[in-house]
Amino acid sequence: MSANLSFNNGGKSTVQTGLFINNKFQPALDGKTFGVVNPATGEEIAQVSEASAKDIDVAVKAARKAYDEVWGERTPAAQRGKLLMKLADLVEKHNDELASIESLDNGKAFSIASSFDVPSVAANLRYFGGWADKNTGQTIEVDSSADFHYTRHEPIGVCGQIIPWNFPILMFAWKIAPALATGNTVVLKTAEQTPLSALKMAELIVEAGFPPGVVNIVSGFGPVAGAAISAHMDIDKVAFTGSTLVGRNVMKAAASSNLKKVTLELGGKSPVIVFGDADLDQAVGWAAFGIYFNHGQCCCAGSRVFVEESAYDEFMQKLSAKVKQVQGMVGDAFDKNTFQGPQVSQLQFDRIMAHIESGKKDGATLVSGGARHGDKGYFIEPTIFTDVKPDAKIAQEEIFGPVLVVSKFTDEADLLKKAHDTMYGLAASVHTLNIKKGISVAHKLKAGTGINQHNQLTPQVPFGGYKASGIGREMGQYALTNYTNVKAVHLALDKQAPI
Numbered sequence: 191m192s193a194n195l196s197f198n199n200g201g202k203s204t205v206q207t208g209l210f211i212n213n214k215f216q217p218a219l220d221g222k223t224f225g226v227v228n229p230a231t232g233e234e235i236a237q238v239s240e241a242s243a244k245d246i247d248v249a250v251k252a253a254r255k256a257y258d259e260v261w262g263e264r265t266p267a268a269q270r271g272k273l274l275m276k277l278a279d280l281v282e283k284h285n286d287e288l289a290s291i292e293s294l295d296n297g298k299a300f301s302i303a304s305s306f307d308v309p310s311v312a313a314n315l316r317y318f319g320g321w322a323d324k325n326t327g328q329t330i331e332v333d334s335s336a337d338f339h340y341t342r343h344e345p346i347g348v349c350g351q352i353i354p355w356n357f358p359i360l361m362f363a364w365k366i367a368p369a370l371a372t373g374n375t376v377v378l379k380t381a382e383q384t385p386l387s388a389l390k391m392a393e394l395i396v397e398a399g400f401p402p403g404v405v406n407i408v409s410g411f412g413p414v415a416g417a418a419i420s421a422h423m424d425i426d427k428v429a430f431t432g433s434t435l436v437g438r439n440v441m442k443a444a445a446s447s448n449l450k451k452v453t454l455e456l457g458g459k460s461p462v463i464v465f466g467d468a469d470l471d472q473a474v475g476w477a478a479f480g481i482y483f484n485h486g487q488c489c490c491a492g493s494r495v496f497v498e499e500s501a502y503d504e505f506m507q508k509l510s511a512k513v514k515q516v517q518g519m520v521g522d523a524f525d526k527n528t529f530q531g532p533q534v535s536q537l538q539f540d541r542i543m544a545h546i547e548s549g550k551k552d553g554a555t556l557v558s559g560g561a562r563h564g565d566k567g568y569f570i571e572p573t574i575f576t577d578v579k580p581d582a583k584i585a586q587e588e589i590f591g592p593v594l595v596v597s598k599f600t601d602e603a604d605l606l607k608k609a610h611d612t613m614y615g616l617a618a619s620v621h622t623l624n625i626k627k628g629i630s631v632a633h634k635l636k637a638g639t640g641i642n643q644h645n646q647l648t649p650q651v652p653f654g655g656y657k658a659s660g661i662g663r664e665m666g667q668y669a670l671t672n673y674t675n676v677k678a679v680h681l682a683l684d685k686q687a688p689i
């Protein structure tokens with residue numbers, strides 16, 4: 191089963207659309223498939239196999255066999271690293287094809303997918319490939335010379351990974367790279383809206399030379415295939431990226447099955463904080479980038495901007511001009527001028543429009559946007575609200591769309607109270623030319639914080655949530671701890687049994 195894809199830039203690609211298990215594409219056991227839609231038009235572009243719980247069982251068996259027989263500590267760590275590096279090289283070779291698939295399936299601008307998403311995939315694979323033979327344990331000195339202690343960083347085993355649709359190929363890399371580097375095998379479920387780029391990656395995984403069963407990729411729906419992964423008795427760890435609502439379900443399923451380890455990268459309502467002494471042109475640029483990048487579909491999106499009273503009017507003037515500029519860059523993914531594409535699905539479009547309506551109903555001032563853009567596909571105008579009550583839905587809930595809420599603050603105490611008035615704590619940014627103040631506020635915020643920048647993630651630096659935004663860290667050395675069991679070994683040198 192395959193899909194022939196044609197892109198608006200003249201390119202073409204063929205993607206195998208079966209379930210990828212044991213390095214082979216195969217139909218679902220019950221033969222079911224589902225349609226994948228181009229969000230720019232609402233038209234179907236492919237039918238892909240739909241995994242049921244039984245297919246998840248088959249994939250887990252493949253991953254278990256590979257873990258026990260060829261991977262884990264049976265493949266030298268340096269070889270695992272080499273395979274990840276080889277995969278990174280293949281990603282670079284297929285950069286534009288992968289980016290085109292991503293743009294067609296998700297709606298994001300090809301110019302961005304080809305210069306950011308896909309190159310970041312290669313960078314993550316290479317970064318974690320480099321860690322494969324360096325993630326060593328410690329020797330631990332204790333008081334007595336009678337014994338000797340050390341730790342081993344062992345792989346956990348079979349990892350279930352469930353990813354979202356906002357950065358399909360990048361989330362795929364964020365998940366598989368640290369898991370494989372540390373010697374785990376993987377059953378990964380893509381988001382039902384965007385399965386295609388990971389299926390193309392499956393072909394490259396075979397070409398790179400990964401043994402069968404090390405990476406298994408299934409397409410399917412959350413309540414069936416995702417739930418089967420979270421509740422599976424032979425999966426040792428589940429890593430999930432998506433909404434806080436579903437994250438709770440994943441954790442519950444893990445708790446009530448085999449208590450598999452859980453890491454969660456969940457929602458956010460991240461503050462962009464602009465002090466009166468900021469470079470306002472830069473702050474406006476970062477605020478606009480913070481919310482409109484990826485059409486607002488970023489878990490770390492800067493969806494709440496807080497501006498110090500003294501700078502508020504000037505900031506709003508500049509922001510209104512900036513949003514007009516963004517409005518001119520909303521369009522089809524393959525248009526060179528496009529910055530903001532369509533939302534990923536009809537469901538997301540409807541959810542965002544419902545939030546916009548609730549903002550209006552709650553008495554907020556609609557400064558820009560607020561409507562559908564164009565007459566087909568799921569495009570929404572870049573939108574700004576002011577005068578929003580702190581308990582309004584649009585101030586509290588993650589909208590996951592191009593909708594910004596801007597408010598004022600008077601001083602640092604007022605700012606911190608407002609910034610923390612949400613259940614989330616995924617990201618934040620502080621904009622000021624007073625570096626002492628920037629650092630001091632960054633240290634007080636309950637979230638990873640950018641100073642004079644927003645939405646800037648890189649493989650070497652960890653990312654993850656405080657509060658209801660998650661458990662564990664993606665990327666950086668810290669991500670390795672999500673995928674290893676630390677074993678302590680206690681060795682007696684000169685010790686007698688106590689009794």
Ligand code: ADP
Pocket residue numbers: 352353354355379380381382410411412413415416417420431432433434436437439440
């Ligand atoms: P959204 O609501 O924006 O689609 P989700 O959190 O629902 O975000 O989706 C993120 C990922 O979680 C997707 O791969 C989806 O299929 C999966 N998912 C959805 N529901 C469940 C569930 N009950 N158990 C496990 N995974 C799920």
